């Protein structure tokens with residue numbers, strides 16, 4: 001039996017998504033979003049995903065419990081969601097080996113966070129796989145070799161300052177404000193085919209697949225960062241109906257239509273003990289005793305993620321994320337944009353998952369300050 005299993009998730013932003021750095025800094029906007037410190041591409045930290053998944057799984061299980069009315073002294077929600085430490089009316093995590101929330105997501109004991117349990121599910125950061133950009137031909141979804149590595153594609157031959165498309169066109173193409181010459185990627189169809197497997201639950205995946213554009217890694221961050229959604233809000237004085245002085249603020253977000261990819265690594269429950277006791281948590285009478293069943297528990301969050309969302313500004317039309325596909329991480333396939341369209345280097349089995357490859361540093365971004373991954377556990 002495997003000690004762990006990896007499950008790749010691909011999700012579509014139904015709204016702009018703002019997962020903030022938790023503070024303002026000097027720059028274009030007041031409230032910035034989290035970025036990868038090396039590539040400068042915005043992302044959703046795994047800690048945010050873990051917190052939101054935990055909350056929604058606790059909600060889903062509590063909903064189920066209240067309908068079926070099994071005996072349980074404490075509710076999953078809010079007790080086993082949230083921060084964990086008892087405070088006021090909130091009793092904190094139950095920390096029992098038969099709790100599907102506390103075993104899958106872990107818990108800390110005591111104020112010093114010691115004596116806890118790490119949890120059976122681990123979350124990677126969610127990275128941008130496809131990013132929508134306005135062009136004079138309508139929207140295009142851009143991607144790059146770094147991003148495609150998330151879904152197990154090793155893409156070569158994308159090294160010119162150009163946009164790579166499936167077929168030739170005479171005119172250069174603008175991605176936002178940046179005008180780029182067009183090159184042909186001869187094995188573009190391999191990329192389309194792999195992406196289709198992750199987008200097939202969409203009603204019309206061709207809407208995105210027909211508008212793909214491949215660009216080199218070093219241009220990806222520039223184009224993403226110059227096409228983020230930026231909103232400005234102001235507080236309104238209820239007495240006058242006019243804007244409050246000094247209450248204007250701006251914030252940025254990943255735009256609607258962004259496609260993100262993340263992994264959940266599910267550990268084998270049989271390898272773990274909580275205070276010497278075996279993990280005995282059950283869902284619908286079925287004991288959580290292998291990685292697949294740990295993954296099944298996390299899946300209960302997906303319906304809530306689609307409707308309640310992730311990140312901040314949830315009451316201002318932001319945050320909904322629809323999971324398009326989830327399943328075992330795929331094997332690696334090579335794509336060479338310079339090679340002929342028919343030859344394929346074929347799928348080759350790979351022991352290492354897509355997310356284990358380090359992203360290549362991108363050059364030239366001016367802001368070098370740390371993005372500071374922020375804990376957003378439980379925020380909705």
Ligand SMILES: [Zn+2]
Pocket residue numbers: 079080093094095096099100101102103
């Ligand atoms: Zn619990």
